[in-house]
Amino acid sequence: SHVQSKEETDYDETPQEKKLRLAKLYLEQLKEEEDDKAEDDSFETDLIAGRLQEEVVRLMPPDASEIRVLRGHKLPITCLVISSDDKYIYSAAKDCSIIKWDVESGKKLHTIPGGRKGTEDRHVGHTTHILCMAISSDGKYLATGDVNKLIMIWEAETCKHLYKFTGHKGPVSGLSFRRGTHDLYSASHDRSVKVWNVDENAYVETLFGHQDAITGLDSLSRELCVTAGGRDRSVRVWKIAEESQLVFHGHEGSIDCIQLINEEHMITGADDGSVSLWSVNKKRPLSTVKKAHGCHGDAGLEQPHWVASVAALQNSDTVASGSHNSHVRLWKCGQNYRGLEPLFSVPVTGFVNSLKFSSSGQFLVAGVGQEHRLGRWWRLKEAKNAIYIIPLKRKLPNPEEARIPE
Amino acid sequence: MTRTAMKGNEKQREAKVLKKKNVAASSSDDDDDSDVERNFALLTERGRGGGAEEGQLHHGGEEDFSDEDEEGSDGGPEEEEEGGEEAPDGREEEEEEDSDASEDDEDEDPEAAGGSGEMQTTDGVKNELSNMSFEDVMKLQNKVGTKVYNEVAYGGSRSHAAGQKKRLNKNRPMEISAKRRAPFLRHVVSVKKPTSRDPRFDDLSGEYKPEIFEKTYNFINDIKQREREIVQKKLKKTKTNTPHKEELKFLLKKMDNQERARKSREEQRERELQFKRARRERANQGARPFFLKDSDKKKLELAEKYQDLKKSGKLENFLSKKRKRNAGKDRRKLPRELQNKRFQ
Numbered sequence: 230s231h232v233q234s235k236e237e238t239d240y241d242e243t244p245q246e247k248k249l250r251l252a253k254l255y256l257e258q259l260k261e262e263e264d265d266k267a268e269d270d271s272f273e274t275d276l277i278a279g280r281l282q283e284e285v286v287r288l289m290p291p292d293a294s295e296i297r298v299l300r301g302h303k304l305p306i307t308c309l310v311i312s313s314d315d316k317y318i319y320s321a322a323k324d325c326s327i328i329k330w331d332v333e334s335g336k337k338l339h340t341i342p343g344g345r346k347g348t349e350d351r352h353v354g355h356t357t358h359i360l361c362m363a364i365s366s367d368g369k370y371l372a373t374g375d376v377n378k379l380i381m382i383w384e385a386e387t388c389k390h391l392y393k394f395t396g397h398k399g400p401v402s403g404l405s406f407r408r409g410t411h412d413l414y415s416a417s418h419d420r421s422v423k424v425w426n427v428d429e430n431a432y433v434e435t436l437f438g439h440q441d442a443i444t445g446l447d448s449l450s451r452e453l454c455v456t457a458g459g460r461d462r463s464v465r466v467w468k469i470a471e472e473s474q475l476v477f478h479g480h481e482g483s484i485d486c487i488q489l490i491n492e493e494h495m496i497t498g499a500d501d502g503s504v505s506l507w508s509v510n511k512k513r514p515l516s517t518v519k520k521a522h523g524c525h526g527d528a529g530l531e532q533p534h535w536v537a538s539v540a541a542l543q544n545s546d547t548v549a550s551g552s553h554n555s556h557v558r559l560w561k562c563g564q565n566y567r568g569l570e571p572l573f574s575v576p577v578t579g580f581v582n583s584l585k586f587s588s589s590g591q592f593l594v595a596g597v598g599q600e601h602r603l604g605r606w607w608r609l610k611e612a613k614n615a616i617y618i619i620p621l622k623r624k625l626p627n628p629e630e631a632r633i634p635e
Numbered sequence: 636m637t638r639t640a641m642k643g644n645e646k647q648r649e650a651k652v653l654k655k656k657n658v659a660a661s662s663s664d665d666d667d668d669s670d671v672e673r674n675f676a677l678l679t680e681r682g683r684g685g686g687a688e689e690g691q692l693h694h695g696g697e698e699d700f701s702d703e704d705e706e707g708s709d710g711g712p713e714e715e716e717e718g719g720e721e722a723p724d725g726r727e728e729e730e731e732e733d734s735d736a737s738e739d740d741e742d743e744d745p746e747a748a749g750g751s752g753e754m755q756t757t758d759g760v761k762n763e764l765s766n767m768s769f770e771d772v773m774k775l776q777n778k779v780g781t782k783v784y785n786e787v788a789y790g791g792s793r794s795h796a797a798g799q800k801k802r803l804n805k806n807r808p809m810e811i812s813a814k815r816r817a818p819f820l821r822h823v824v825s826v827k828k829p830t831s832r833d834p835r836f837d838d839l840s841g842e843y844k845p846e847i848f849e850k851t852y853n854f855i856n857d858i859k860q861r862e863r864e865i866v867q868k869k870l871k872k873t874k875t876n877t878p879h880k881e882e883l884k885f886l887l888k889k890m891d892n893q894e895r896a897r898k899s900r901e902e903q904r905e906r907e908l909q910f911k912r913a914r915r916e917r918a919n920q921g922a923r924p925f926f927l928k929d930s931d932k933k934k935l936e937l938a939e940k941y942q943d944l945k946k947s948g949k950l951e952n953f954l955s956k957k958r959k960r961n962a963g964k965d966r967r968k969l970p971r972e973l974q975n976k977r978f979q
Binding site for chain 2: 420422424426429431432433434435436437438439440441461466467468469472473474475476477509510511512513
C-alpha cells in the first residue's frame with residue numbers, strides 16, 4: 230500500500246493534463262483502427278488487382294474447326310445442362326429422350342429413351358416434350374420437367390429414375406436447383422412457382438403472382454429465384470424466405486428466357502428480338518439491345534428473330550444469346566453493368582434452343598434444333614439437331630501493355 | 636372399406652384445418668379448394684379464433700375415430716396397401732360430398748364463434764396427427780406442403796404478412812406478397828370510371844344568366860313547338876274514352892302552360908329592358924334617371940293587361956270574375972252577424 234500511495238501521489242495531475250492524456254489515448258485508438266482498415270483495404274486491392282488482370286483478358290472467337298458437334302438426338306434439342314465439374318452434359322430433345330454426354334470424348338454415356346404418348350403408366354421416363362432441366366450443384370440429382378405437368382428426378386450418375394413430382398397444373402417450363410442444396414424450384418404454365426425438397430421427396434410450397442405462363446426460371450445460391458413471365462412482360466424475383474416478390478417490368482414482347490449473371494443482375498431475351506440486362510435494384514432494365522439478332526421476312530414485313538435462349542458466364546460480364554439467324558452472339562456488359570456491347574458471334578445454323586456456359590468459362594454449349602423448342606413455327610432443313618461445344622479462348626494482354634502500369 | 640373411408644374423412648378435415656393458415660394447397664380438387672378457401676378466409680378474418688365450436692366438433696369426432704384407429708392400427712397398413720388403389724378414387728368422391736356438408740358446418744360455426752379456438756384446433760390437429768398412420772401423414776404433407784405442415788405440427792411462429800412494404804425510392808421494384816393468387820383476368824387497359832357532374836352545382840358551368848341561357852338554347856322552343864303539333868295530331872286521332880286520351884290532353888295542357896309561362900317571363904324581361912333603355916336615354920340627355928316603385932310597376936302591368944283583354948274581348952268576363960272574388964274576400968272581413976246575410 231505504501232508503493233500504491235506513492236504511485237497515486239506521483240499520478241496527481243491537473244485536469245488539463247488528464248484531458249491531454251485521454252486525448253492521446255483516443256488518438257492512439259483511432260490510429261489503430263485506421264491501420265486495421267488500411268490492412269483490409271490493401272488486402273482487397275490485391276484481390277481487385279488480380280481480377281483486373283483477368284478483365285483485361287479478352288475472349289476470342291474460336292475457329293470454325295474447333296467447334297465440336299455432338300449428334301445423337303433425332304429431333305430438335307429443347308434444353309441442356311452442364312454438370313458443375315464441366316465433365317458431363319445432359320440434353321433433352323423433342324423425342325422425349327435424355328442423353329448424358331461426356332465432354333472430353335464426346336461419347337454418349339447414358340440414354341433415357343422417350344416414351345410414346347399414352348404409355349405414361351408403363352414407361353419410365355417422359356412421354357411428352359421436355360421443356361426444362363436442372364442439375365444440383367453437387368452433381369447428384371437431375372431434374373427434368375415436361376409438358377405433361379410432371380417433374381422427374383433422376384440420379385445424375387447412373388441416370389436412374391428416382392422420384393416423380395406431380396402437382397403442377399400446367400406444363401413445367403422452368404427448373405432450377407438452389408446452389409449447394411437440394412431445394413428445387415419449378416415454374417409452370419399454370420403461373421405458379423413451386424418449391425420442392427428433393428432429399429425428402431416432398432413438396433414445400435407454392436408461390437403466386439405471375440399473370441401469364443412462366444417461361445423461364447433461374448436461381449443461384451440465395452434462397453431466391455427469378456422468373457420470366459412471358460406475355461405479362463414482367464420479371465419477378467421471388468424471396469422465398471419472406472414469401473414476397475419483387476416485380477420488374479420491361480420488354481415489349483413475350484419474355485422467353487432468363488439467366489442470372491450474379492446475385493444482383495440478370496439477362497433476359499424476348500420474342501421481339503430484344504435482350505435486356507437487369508439489376509435487382511431497378512424496376513426497369515438497365516440496358517436493352519433491340520433486334521439483337523436482326524430481322525427476317527419479306528421486304529416491308531420484317532420481323533425480328535426471336536431470342537430463343539440466353540446464357541451468362543457466372544460472376545463475369547460475358548453473356549450470350551441465341552436465336553435462329555445462324556449466329557450465337559456474345560455480349561459484354563459495360564461498366565457497372567450499364568450497357569451491352571457486342572463482342573463477337575459464332576456461326577451456328579438452326580434454332581439455338583439452349584445455351585449454357587461451363588462453370589470455368591472454358592466453353593459454351595449450344596443445343597440446336599431444326600425447330601423452336603416450343604413449337605413448329607419454322608423448320609430449318611439445313612440445320613442439324615445436335616449439341617455444339619464452342620471453346621472460348623482467352624487472349625492475354627501483350628507483355629508491353631502489362632509493363633506500362635508498373 | 637368404411638374404415639378407410641373414415642380415414643379419408645379425417646385426412647380431408649385435417650387438410651382443411653391446415654389450410655386454415657391461409658395457404659392454397661397444391662394438388663387436385665380445385666373447385667373444392669376455392670369454396671373451402673373462401674370459408675377459411677372468413678374464418679381467419681375472425682381473428683383466427685374462428686370455430687371454437689369447430690374445434691370441439693373435431694374433438695368429438697376424434698374420440699370416435701381414435702378408438703377405431705387403435706383397433707384397426709395393426710390391420711390398417713395392410714388394408715391400405717391392398718385398398719390403396721381403390722381408396723383414392725373413393726376418397727375423392729367422398730371428399731366432394733363431404734366438403735359440401737362440412738362447408739355448411741363451417742359457415743354456421745363462425746357465427747357462434749367463441750374465444751380461443753386457435754389453441755384448441757392446433758391441439759386437436761396435433762392429436763389427430765399423432766393418431767394418423769404414417770402413410771396418411773405423408774400424403775397430407777404432400778398435399779398441403781411441408782412448410783405449412785411443419786408450422787402446424789411443430790407450432791407456427793409465422794408473423795402474418797409483413798404488411799405494406801415501402802419502396803425506398805420509386806426506381807426500385809415493387810414488392811408484393813407471393814402467396815396471393817393473381818386474378819384470372821389480366822389488367823390490360825385502365826378503364827376510366829365515368830364521373831357524373833351536376834351542371835347546376837358545378838363551378839365549371841359558371842353562373843346562371845337567364846338572357847344568355849335563353850339566347851343560346853332558343854332552338855329548343857322550335858323543338859317544343861313541333862312536339863306540341865305532334866301531340867295535337869295524336870290527340871285528334873285517338874278514340875274517345877280511353878285513358879290514353881286523358882294523358883294526351885294532360886300533356887298538351889302542360890305544354891301549353893309551360894309555353895305561356897315562358898312567354899310571360901319573356902315579356903317581363905322585355906319590360907325591364909325598356910325601362911333600362913328609358914333610364915339610359917334620360918341619363919344621356921342629362922336628366923336624372925327614373926326609377927319606378929314596385930307598386931307603380933304593378934299598376935303599369937295591370938294597365939297593359941287590360942289593353943290585351945280589351946283586344947281579345949274578354950275584358951267583361953275578367954272584370955266580373957274579379958268582382959266576385961273581391962266580394963267574397965270582403966265578406967270575410969265583415970263582423971260575424973252580417974257574414975251570412977245576403978245583401979237585400
